[in-house]
Amino acid sequence: MISRRKFIKACFAAAGIAAFGSCGSRSWASPRAEGGAANVPEHGGAYRPRYLTLAASGELERREQELWKKMDSCSLCPRMCGTNRMAGRKGICSSDHTFRVASATPHHGEERPLVGRNGSGTIFFSNCNLLCIFCQNWRIAHRGEGRQTSHAQLADMMISLQNRGCHNINLVTPSHLSPHIVTALRLAIDRGLNVPLLYNSSGYETLEVMQLLDGVVDIYLPDFKFQDSEIAIPFLQGAQNYAEYAAVAIKEMHRQVGTLTQADGIANRGLLIRHLVLPENLAGTDVFSRWVASELGADTHLNIMSQYSPQFRANEFPPLNRRITQREFEQAMRWARQAGLRNFH
Numbered sequence: 001m002i003s004r005r006k007f008i009k010a011c012f013a014a015a016g017i018a019a020f021g022s023c024g025s026r027s028w029a030s031p032r033a034e035g036g037a038a039n040v041p042e043h044g045g046a047y048r049p050r051y052l053t054l055a056a057s058g059e060l061e062r063r064e065q066e067l068w069k070k071m072d073s074c075s076l077c078p079r080m081c082g083t084n085r086m087a088g089r090k091g092i093c094s095s096d097h098t099f100r101v102a103s104a105t106p107h108h109g110e111e112r113p114l115v116g117r118n119g120s121g122t123i124f125f126s127n128c129n130l131l132c133i134f135c136q137n138w139r140i141a142h143r144g145e146g147r148q149t150s151h152a153q154l155a156d157m158m159i160s161l162q163n164r165g166c167h168n169i170n171l172v173t174p175s176h177l178s179p180h181i182v183t184a185l186r187l188a189i190d191r192g193l194n195v196p197l198l199y200n201s202s203g204y205e206t207l208e209v210m211q212l213l214d215g216v217v218d219i220y221l222p223d224f225k226f227q228d229s230e231i232a233i234p235f236l237q238g239a240q241n242y243a244e245y246a247a248v249a250i251k252e253m254h255r256q257v258g259t260l261t262q263a264d265g266i267a268n269r270g271l272l273i274r275h276l277v278l279p280e281n282l283a284g285t286d287v288f289s290r291w292v293a294s295e296l297g298a299d300t301h302l303n304i305m306s307q308y309s310p311q312f313r314a315n316e317f318p319p320l321n322r323r324i325t326q327r328e329f330e331q332a333m334r335w336a337r338q339a340g341l342r343n344f345h
């Protein structure tokens with residue numbers, strides 16, 4: 001078993017080498033290779049990401065260490081499975097102290113303020129802590145398809161996406177990997193990263209981890225999938241109290257960054273919640289709408305999504321074995337409007 005301190009130290013030593021040479025089998029171009037100093041990003045003006053302030057004060061390093069401590073007896077997510085990942089054991093999320101990335105590319109299919117002209121710099125992590133039985137990305141989330149990646153390589157990906165003009169770094173399924181992300185972020189900051197950091201999560205988060213990410217993340221993009229945890233349990237492979245944890249986490253995200261702010265139509269800070277409408281209102285869209293309006297405010301930015309389709313094991317769980325009807329989606333939007341909500345994407 002490697003000690004946590006030695007492990008982080010080794011990561012930084014490896015990064016020092018990687019910054020000037022090969023970063024492994026994947027060919028992530030360095031900023032120098034792409035034409036000199038880091039680009040001036042097109043993310044809508046002079047927004048300064050929050051993590052730069054945290055890094056300058058030394059607080060980012062302290063947060064990183066706090067996050068790593070949680071991996072000894074893992075409490076990084078509400079599963080709290082207590083696995084010693086630093087000893088190489090895998091938790092419910094099938095992750096030990098290493099991590100994999102499935103893809104890193106500009107993405108033009110996210111909500112418009114996140115995509116802008118040049119795309120959202122999406123880094124798709126393998127494995128997941130929530131494990132929905134209807135997951136459309138089940139090969140990545142459940143099977144863990146992806147390539148083992150070092151912190152230096154992850155920092156390379158961030159810089160490369162910034163240099164391609166992406167307006168943000170969009171971390172997809174980050175919850176089980178927050179220590180890795182902050183370690184790589186520090187490396188990327190040293191190399192000129194200065195676009196907003198976007199945390200794209202299932203919403204199944206602990207308050208403690210969210211508080212450690214205060215000042216690290218600029219844009220939160222959580223799902224709020226279910227409003228009734230008892231209904232949700234069979235669909236989330238036993239994840240306990242999903243609705244309660246998500247509600248607390250999303251309120252904390254909102255406290256940190258507020259409503260979505262944009263410059264020239266491009267988001268630089270704030271909260272945008274995704275809610276997927278499910279057959280027979282299993283997602284509780286009426287309850288969700290009233291909760292958002294009363295707890296966060298009617299101006300909260302939302303994506304109420306109609307595109308549910310049965311994927312992975314959904315056919316075993318009727319009524320999740322069918323798409324939603326036009327009538328179901330119209331009813332969902334009526335509930336949202338009746339609650340006073342108005343910022344839809």
Ligand code: SF4
Binds near residue numbers: 085090092129175
């Ligand atoms: S992040 Fe993974 S190992 Fe850690 S508590 Fe959650 S499921 Fe368990």
